[in-house]
Amino acid sequence: MQVQLIILLVGMLSTTLASTSLSRISLVSTTIFDVTKFGAKGDGKSDDSQAFVKAWKAACQAQRIGRSIIVIPARKTFLLKPVSFSGPCKPSRVFVQVSGNIVGPAKKSDWSGYHLDSWLSFSMVNGLTVSGNGRIDGQGPMWWKNACVGNPPPGTTCHAPVALMFKRCNNLRLNGLTHINSPRVHITVTTCKGVILSNLHIIAPETSPNTDGINIASSTNVNIRDSIIGTGDDCIAISGGSSNIKISGIMCGPGHGISIGALGKGGVDVVENIQVQNCTMTKTLAGVRIKSWQGGRGYARKISFKAIKFDAVYNPIMIDQYYCPTQKDCITSTSAVKISDISFIGIAGTSQMDNVVNLSCSKSVACTNIVMDSVYISSSVTPKRKVFGTCINAHGRVSHVKPSINCLKP
DSSP: OHHHHHHHHHHHHHHHHHHHHHHHHHHOEEEEEEGGGGTOOOEEEEEOHHHHHHHHHHHHTSOSSEEEEEEEOTTOEEEOOSEEEEOOOSSSEEEEEEOSEEEOOSSGGGGTTSOTTEEEEEESOTTEEEEOSOEEEOOTHHHHTTOOOSSOOTTOOOOOOEEEEEESOTTOEEESOEEEOOSSOSEEEESOEEEEEESOEEEOOTTOTTOOSEEEESOEEEEEEEEEEEOSSOSEEEOTTEEEEEEEEEEEOSSSOEEEEEEOTTSEEEEEEEEEEEEEEESOSOSEEEEEOTTOEEEEEEEEEEEEEEEEESSOEEEETTOOTTOSSOOOOSOOOEEEEEEEEEEEEEESSSEEEEEEOOSSSOEEEEEEEEEEEEESSOTTOOOEEEEESEEEEEEEEESOOTTOBO
């Protein structure tokens, strides 16, 4: 009797839960907005910018309880001039399904009259998902001839836009797209929380200047995973104000590796709780590195690089607190970004340089608690070629490291 009563109660509870779920589902509606229904031609020649703006406004202002899906259809190429998609939006979720291709203007004259900070930008849109198997082509080659190289001085204008920018977009998802030939950085995420970037393919020539794959700035709780990135600059760069960043499953090369910084240029920068693991660097200019400017302030701490593979990388492991890419007007200062609690664990591979570990810390502000464990790096030039490590004011501990890093002091 008790068994039958229990079964009856469980059945009643299941029915109640099911009806509750169904009632909730019925309240959530989905509305689809196809950009071609708003006038987009998709012939690769017509300016489809205003059609996209109209589709966005309709999707963003749709009913409050529900979700909007903007469809960019397959087998079409949409030419867009600089466009800004801004919120806040009424639906709880906004999806942008990119099945077709998006290209930027092929002539610089088509960019006149626009703010050149970004080409495609999303701002203040919470619950945004941009996904699909389409391609975003920034038409970069026409920009690269006169681009600024490295990090230009304050006030310098490079006149090249970021291809895709997300600003103040919490709970952002970006998945599946191919990004090629950005004028400058391919993807920038700034002042966002709760971000997942996954299964991306980012491509630009090794010689293309400033074409970072992904830049993260002033953002928290960001997960970047399972992507292929080959560009002319950092595959991934983490800038000041960022914390709780996880990077995994990245195939990087060509490019400048995965970088924290450069930090401290003209002020205070803080970065903490960064995990980089299960990544492969192939023929990159740098492998994993932390870089900061002389004269900066703040800190970079609790950063781990784990299970990293190097294949003919030029500078596999670096801490560079004398960062000055132009090697002109470089300053010397007693102030520096404090670097501490950094670990390099389970790292192996080959280097095209003899100096495979370079820990160049500030002479006045030491790097502390650096841990190197199970790190094995050899020469890619010839297996028996001698490789070595160097340090400036670096303190920590070493275990199972080859070559020996005797310069890392307790």
